[in-house]
Amino acid sequence: MSAETPAVPGQFTRRRLQFRAWRGTRPFWAGLFVLLGGLPIAYFPYANLQIGHLTLAMATTAGAGSLIIGVLLVVLGISLWFQKHVRTFAGVAAILLALVSIPVSNIGGFLIGFLLALIGGAMAVSWAPGTPPESEPAQQDTTAAGGSPKGLDPDTTVLKPVRDDAEVGKSNDLSGTSPANGANGRHSAG
Numbered sequence: 315m316s317a318e319t320p321a322v323p324g325q326f327t328r329r330r331l332q333f334r335a336w337r338g339t340r341p342f343w344a345g346l347f348v349l350l351g352g353l354p355i356a357y358f359p360y361a362n363l364q365i366g367h368l369t370l371a372m373a374t375t376a377g378a379g380s381l382i383i384g385v386l387l388v389v390l391g392i393s394l395w396f397q398k399h400v401r402t403f404a405g406v407a408a409i410l411l412a413l414v415s416i417p418v419s420n421i422g423g424f425l426i427g428f429l430l431a432l433i434g435g436a437m438a439v440s441w442a443p444g445t446p447p448e449s450e451p452a453q454q455d456t457t458a459a460g461g462s463p464k465g466l467d468p469d470t471t472v473l474k475p476v477r478d479d480a481e482v483g484k485s486n487d488l489s490g491t492s493p494a495n496g497a498n499g500r501h502s503a504g
């Protein structure tokens with residue numbers, strides 16, 4: 315294949331464009347952040363860290379609470395992908411669960427899960443669906459005789475006088491608070 319031969323879009327390109335179109339119609343990144351925020355919150359209380367022959371268990375008394383918060387965040391993240399109409403509820407629930415995870419599960423998964431869930435929840439609450447592009451209406455013929463453009467007012471060349479002799483010299487203060495009325499510019503409350 316030479317550099318001048320146009321590439322035929324294959325299966326990968328078509329699927330990538332389909333995924334891009336699907337991703338643009340829903341709060342995808344908010345769901346991803348919420349889902350990724352639930353993983354460390356659920357994992358760290360049950361993790362065993364091995365350093366040589368030393369095993370460091372991070373099990374806490376609130377392990378079940380951490381697991382519940384983590385699983386709920388994962389479910390909320392997936393629901394943001396597939397049920398975009400629950401974005402406000404899922405975003406607020408993700409923010410609340412992230413805040414609850416601070417005292418319950420090792421400072422919210424060592425702040426990693428907390429921050430991911432908090433940012434994802436905020437993104438879900440602030441996401442709004444885009445409006446589809448409007449098609450432009452058909453243009454009407456706006457040319458007059460001889461090819462010159464039509465105007466809205468046929469008599470635009472004549473300027474009409476605006477002066478009214480009865481109104482000359484009168485104040486145009488409609489509020490009644492001018493110093494001439496003795497009100498000194500202040501409104502009275504009654």
